[in-house]
Amino acid sequence: MNWLQIRRSIGPDLARETALLYESLACLPDEPVPLEQLAVRWKPDPPAPVVTGGEPPAFVTLPSPAYTRYTSAIRDLAPPVLFEDRPSYRLLSVAWRSNELTFGMSSYFDKLDVSEALAHEAAAAALDGELTWPRLPFRALVGDPLDLARRAVNPGIVTVTIRRDAVRSTGTFLLLRRDPTRVGGGHYSLVPAGEFQPIGGLGSDLWRNIVREYSEELLGQPPSPSFSAHMTAARESGKLRTYILGIVFDALTLNAAIATAVVFDADLYDELFGDRVSRNAEGDIVPGYGFDDATISRLTIGDSMGQTSASCLRLAWHHRQTLLYQA
Structure with a gap:
């Protein structure tokens, strides 16, 4: 099955199946935090993320060796109406005891190069009837979804x-x-x-x-x-x-x-x-x-x-x- 066919199979049902792989997909305060009580902090030079989407396990999600990032493939083969690499805020830490969120700068494509590759890898595995960890090496490399240092988490x-x-x-x-x-x-x-x-x-x-x-x-x-x-x-x-x-x-x-x-x-x-x-x-x-x-x-x-x-x-x-x- 070609790259576009796999991409077209991505949908909400696949997200529900993928959720079964995880124990937690949320980081929550005990009670809702009124917005005026939330402190937003800024870190001008955050450490680079560990996983960027340019690692070998992500290469199998690309349509050919001519591509090194998933966003490049989207731009050439399946561009949305609006597809711009705009500046985005990257979530660096969450401290609910003090109601603090810390952010640094990132870009929209920094997020997509990981997130879209993850979705593509899962779609290919699901189409083969094997949505299991051995078929998801890039997802395994990313690791814990709540580990904010592993990838660019631009919320x-x-x-x-x-x-x-x-x-x-x-x-x-x-x-x-x-x-x-x-x-x-x-x-x-x-x-x-x-x-x-x-x-x-x-x-x-x-x-x-x-x-x-x-x-x-x-x-x-x-x-x-x-x-x-x-x-x-x-x-x-x-x-x-x-x-x-x-x-x-x-x-x-x-x-x-x-x-x-x-x-x-x-x-x-x-x-x-x-x-x-x-x-x-x-x-x-x-x-x-x-x-x-x-x-x-x-x-x-x-x-x-x-x-x-x-x-x-x-x-x-x-x-x-x-x-x-x-x-």
């Missing part, structure tokens, strides 16, 4: 967006039905979600990235100063609350996501997103899912939802007392 930010009815102490949340003709899959994910990347220079914080994703994905435009100010003022007044739920990993790619929850008072949500788009560059935005056990169980069991989104949603439900009832 995204995935957010469960909850519209909270304060009177009934209930909520609804948003999902994105991903368009398989645009971004692959055809499954659901939480919205907004995106890479944690600089905005206007080193030191961009999580909040600015979250605000950017809300504006781009729900309103279809870059964040205006008034929108950003409105969101920040609402957060400061308590009408909007943001929590860090933990760091979760996708088993197939070992990509990490900072799992967050943003809880909007219903009137604020309606004011901010009354004119939201119904479709963005990645698919259809579907509102009104009940934030309840039956709905979340249905969505997160099986292959209908991406792994990091499912993990984030389950964590939000686990901490529902804090998210829905705590003023």
Whole structure:
């Protein structure tokens, strides 16, 4: 089977099978951390990652000896609409006792050269009916998913967006039905979600990235100063609350996501997103899912939802007392 055929076989079902290889795919605090209590540290010259995707065990995931990195093969043979090696933040350490995350600089392709090779290797093994460690030498070389020194762990930010009815102490949340003709899959994910990347220079914080994703994905435009100010003022007044739920990993790619929850008072949500788009560059935005056990169980069991989104949603439900009832 050729390189493109193997790549096309990569999907959510394969991620679920790969998860069986691991005991843990999350690094979690005991309780949700309010965003204002999180300390983000910066390390200007972090040590180079041990595994980069240029090692011999990764070579079998490449289409020919002409390629030395997986991203080069993607660019030539299966380029997405947007495929740029942008600066990204690399997660270096997590200290939940002091609520600290430490980051250094990396690039988007530094992550992809490892994560996409891991997915390709697993897909080839699964197609042969042998998704086992002896068939996964590159994955074995990477080792523990939670070892942040082994590879460039450039996390995204995935957010469960909850519209909270304060009177009934209930909520609804948003999902994105991903368009398989645009971004692959055809499954659901939480919205907004995106890479944690600089905005206007080193030191961009999580909040600015979250605000950017809300504006781009729900309103279809870059964040205006008034929108950003409105969101920040609402957060400061308590009408909007943001929590860090933990760091979760996708088993197939070992990509990490900072799992967050943003809880909007219903009137604020309606004011901010009354004119939201119904479709963005990645698919259809579907509102009104009940934030309840039956709905979340249905969505997160099986292959209908991406792994990091499912993990984030389950964590939000686990901490529902804090998210829905705590003023």
